[in-house]
Amino acid sequence: KNEVEQSPQNLTAQEGEFITINCSYSVGISALHWLQQHPGGGIVSLFMLSSGKKKHGRLIATINIQEKHSSLHITASHPRDSAVYICAPSGAGSYQLTFGKGTKLSVIP
């Protein structure tokens, strides 16, 4: 079973700061998902990546398969980025994901 650790659990930042959220997992994977959960509960997929780096607007996700580690970066953070960010690795050849407990981000104006 894949053990997933996210850090930090909670993060408070001032608007404009650069944010990094980390995700480590224990078992080799095929791909890793980064998700955003809004206060109302809805979840949106941000990234799915299996190697290297992806960028969408102010969000950047990186993954190091050998080190079993992924990071999510937010540049020029904004209060609307306040949400819970969840990483979920997908095991090799598996359609099941293991979800981290999430990182709660609060961005203060």
Place this chain on the structure above:
Amino acid sequence: DGGITQSPKYLFRKEGQNVTLSCEQNLNHDAMYWYRQDPGQGLRLIYYSQIVNDFQKGDIAEGYSVSREKKESFPLTVTSAQKNPTAFYLCASSSRGSGGYTGELFFGEGSRLTVL
């Protein structure tokens, strides 16, 4: 617009009653999933289906049942055998990744079930 729809958003149930949560998608996805979320915990898989008329148990299937009679629909029934059903339930769908892994996930807005 393509998407995934869950209903109802809020549901109250008396102990001993079965309830069914609806999940419909028009994304033409083969795979559908039901997850449960409790405060302070990661999402846990209840059931998933990769194709019509087939589904598999996830990590916490006891007390739940599903059906997949149509590609678009994957309803979840919370039975009276589920000892602690109060939770937030999320349905999701995905395409199949080219390497045999889960493609990008699309989630419904969730259903919050409270047992009175």
